[in-house]
Amino acid sequence: MQKMPVLFIGHGSPMNAIEENQYSSQWEKLPARIPRPQAILSVSAHWFxxxxxxxxxxxxxxxYDMYGFPDELYQVTYSAPGSPHFAALTKELLKDSVSFDNTWGLDHGSWSVLRRIYPHADIPVFQLSVDRLAPAKIHFEIGRKLRAxxxxxxxxxxxxxxxxxxxRVNWDMNGGYHWAEEFDDYIKSNILMGNLENVIHYEQAGASSTFAFSALxxxxxxxxxxxxxDESDHATVFNDSCVLGALSMTSYLFE
Known part of the structure; x- marks a missing residue:
């Protein structure tokens, strides 16, 4: 079977689920670039x-894990099936370090993006949570185990x-603050040079890393x-920008 790519999306505002803009338009172009998956494992920031x-x-x-948005956003449905088969395989790969939990579902970190990429919701989707107790290196190592x-x-x-x-969001600002651009550029340059340890140890970016986020x-x-x-992947950067002063939309495709 053809090896699937891996994808990171800077999802930004939940409104990207329903607004036509430069970011959502790039998401919509992805199916033409990548093979159709058997299933999608979404690691969403919003399951922490x-x-x-x-x-x-x-x-x-x-x-619907967002508050204060227009009613239209809360009417969005994304009825993709789950994947018990691949969830079980994921648990096998991660062994006892993961447990099944269906008190959650598809949060807006998943559906706001996937409804633009695969609008027919006909590909099975299952979610993996982000462990709030784990340091950066462990998150990376979990990804290594999922590579299979x-x-x-x-x-x-x-x-x-x-x-x-x-x-520090500024609703009247189009781009990013200097520190936001600096941190985003630090991450981008190290990814493109294959210096992944420098991304894991993001604090090496200096002062900008202290402003970039308060939690992982x-x-x-x-x-x-x-x-x-893996080392054979080619990294493509898209939606390369910061918005509202303190958010990065920069996204990466590895294939």
Missing amino acids: TSGTRVTDSPAPKMI LRHQGVLILGSGNIVHNLS DHFAPLLYVLGAS
Whole structure:
């Protein structure tokens, strides 16, 4: 079976699920670039748990985990089936470090992006949580263990933001603050040079890393994706920009 790529999406505002803009238009172009997956494993920033969990429901529920947005956003449905088979394989790969948990479903880190990439919701999707207790290196190592799924037709999707500091968001700003651009560029240059240890040790970016985020929830999905990539992959950068001062939309495809 053809090896699937791995994908990190800077998902930004939930409104990207329904707005036509430069970011959502790039998401919509992805199916023409990559093979059709047998299933999608989504590592979403918005399932932030103590320990690692995976959904194995055959019909995952919608999670509207955002507040204060237009009613239209809460009417969005994405009724993709789950994948008990690949969830079980994921648990086998991660062994006792992961548990099944169907109290969650598909949150907006998953459906806001996937409804633009695969709008027919006809590809099975299951979610892996981000362990709030784990350091960056462990997130990367979990990605390494998940790499085998690529050879089974599974698209591994990380959904988060490389820069995500909501306390410093400026709704009137189009680009990013200097520190946001600096951190985003640090991550990008090290990914493209294959210096993944410098991404794991993101604090080496200096002062910009202290502003980029206050928790690993949105940054960690990138680490899973990098762990699941390998030396033969070519990295493509798209949606390369920061918005609202303190969010990065920069995204990566490894194929």
